[in-house]
Amino acid sequence: MPFGNTHNNFKLNYKVEDEFPDLSKHNNHMAKVLTKEMYGKIRDRQTPSGYTLDDVIQTGVDNPGHPFIMTVGCVAGDEESYEVFKDLLDPIISDRHGGYKPTDKHVTDLNFENLKGGDDLDPAYVLSSRVRTGRSIKGFTLPPHNSRGERRGIEKLSVEALTSLDGEFKGKYYPLKSMTDAEQDQLINDHFLFDKPVSPLLTCAGMARDWPDGRGIMHNDNKTFLVWVNEEDHLRVISMQQGGNMREVFKRFCVGLQKIEEIFKKHGHGFMWNEHLGYILTCPSNLGTGLRGGVHVKLPKLSVHAKFDEILSRLRLQKRGTGGVDTASVGGVFDISNADRLGSSEVAQVQLVVDGVKLMVEMEKKLEKGEAIDSMIPAQK
């Protein structure tokens, strides 16, 4: 909860033992890292906008653990959170992002030409392709912390930028609070509409406050490029289409992002980015590229093979159900996407998806013919 900035001072009257949360039954990254000593050391800090340690960890305190995934258990309230609370966030980032060190540098590569292949995934298996990322607008605090005024400011800037796009990106913005029923139905049918978050992982972090004020969706006329405004991040940018042409999807993604960034920079509000953490987003799990590139792919035989999870792990990919995170697969169709976000570039991550899915489709075809796939199992990427 974004308390007034005198609230933290008031709390300091109480001893560390009395304020330290009970994390004995917790299983998330925050709980693994936050000791009483660390809590005592950094609890008197605040970012310039007044975000505190308790604000950072509230979602992790309120949500002890997720049955399927090890959740992060903390969020950033602004760009400075990653600096002010680095004692806590650096080890969490390291744990979550494969040992990423505080001294490591992250490479950003949004040059779609560097991607090899990706236009020949078999559409009989690969039903749809999608790439998403998030962007935060410099100078504003993030969704867990921002006030209504800030959120509306973000929306205003975003709408100006997005509605000035042309060509294949030309489109329309639909604010959530003044959407007509017809518009709403259409957006639901297109699978574009995002709803008020119900997951306590998000609500406990304060991201759903004042819903639906300042929230909306922009999409292009072709319905292949989509931007969410003020959901879990300032912006979520999505490029998608039916079929397996990931190359085209990625090209549109890169071009669209760069156009949007130019417009924001012209208004004096670039994106939050630094050379250590890449693009700064609300959840530490989305740092770096913030990119999830994936496909919906039919793998009924491979998915029940004993080595399926191992194959995914070696390919640096993850599986989800077709409803997205926290859902189960239906009819052998999986959402397969990159597992990494930080420490490798956009091109590298999409390359892993393209190569990995191609391989898995070939494995599926082999299994259909009753042949073994052991020789095809890749080495760790």
Add this chain to the structure above:
Amino acid sequence: MASSFSRILTTRQKIGLLSALGGSATAGFLLHREHVGAGAPVRRSYPASAEYPDLRKHNNCMASHLTPAIYAKLVDKATPNGYTLDLAIQTGVDNPGHPFIKTVGMVAGDEESYEIFADLLDPIIKERHNGYNPNTMKHPTDLDSSKIHSGNFDPRYVLSSRVRTGRSIRGLSLPPACTRAERREVERVVVDALAGLKDDLAGKYYSLTVMTDAEQQQLIDDHFLFDKPVSPLLTCSGMARDWPDARGIWHNNEKTFLVWVNEEDHTRVISMEKGGNMKRVFERFCNGLKEVERLIQERGWEFMWNEKLGYILTCPSNLGTGLRAGVHVKLPLMSRDPRLSKILDNLRLQKRGTGGVDTAAVGGTYDISNLDRLGLSEVQLVQTVIDGVNYLIECEKRLEKGQDIKVYSKRWLLRRRNNSSALRDKHSLSEPERRGG
């Protein structure tokens, strides 16, 4: 911070330090909220007009009364521990309206909220509490259960009787705003006091964090266990933070007196029994409350109370007595009578389903309780419920015999309620002769 609002603002030096010296039992009698400066809250990069919430689709008391002018006046204020207007109204912004009830739409984070945000809370209190004006009126507190009469209902109709209220511990922030340390201190203070209860009130505390499975099942079977709030009305105000830390349930061995710790209020105190002996339920209620108050006072604490608003609780709807006295009563024929809603309204009663607020009645069995909380004493409210339920049972009996019921006007009922008990005895609602007017 001078305040004509509080009765006694007792002082305590460094709450945390004292409790470190040996728990609530050694706390002194001086209680002083560390004054961190009730100044401007968070950074303000936007003017109040840019921050004012969009309440056009809202239907709650906060939305009815929060004008842009009042918002601008209060938005930069904070209570001594940093609680702000935006925090207080967040639940009302996030929850535009309830289909059945006009919700309040804001909460208090501490005792001082009722003073610092009075420009908004006073009109809300007036609307919610039937015109009560905290600036001109005084709230009567009366926990003398001997004044109650006719409080033993026909058990063929009344299945159970229950009285509940809440109490807040002065000097500690309320559930929407409390820190983990404050919440744990509330638990320590209350559990300490409850351990001193004896005889028919002697009992045991079950902390939500260390409850065994067996204990949990027993509490569920007894219908005592409360769970983490799921209603967004509560979660959006921050009351469920850190669940289940410092939450628990205490009940006496006879399972007729129950205290919830750190749910929606610091404490919720409940007296209940199967059957229709509301008088005894209320007796135990009053005795228990007075005992608990005595025990916390021994240790240097007191309840939040003042003569304008009575007992201070988290939700403005629970100010005054914080009391809801009710019965589960079988009224299948009355439930089909279209006049029932108006009758209940005239009697200053409300009906709920037997699952509590937000539930529907099952098979003509209702939860009937008092509507009012503030401006009338505990004794007056419980008597209102007793008189009303007796009358409803009479109506049901008449309908059973094929006779029509007698309906009293609202004006007559109010006059009767406000008059002496002698007049009430003379004109019992359940008597055959009717008094017109």
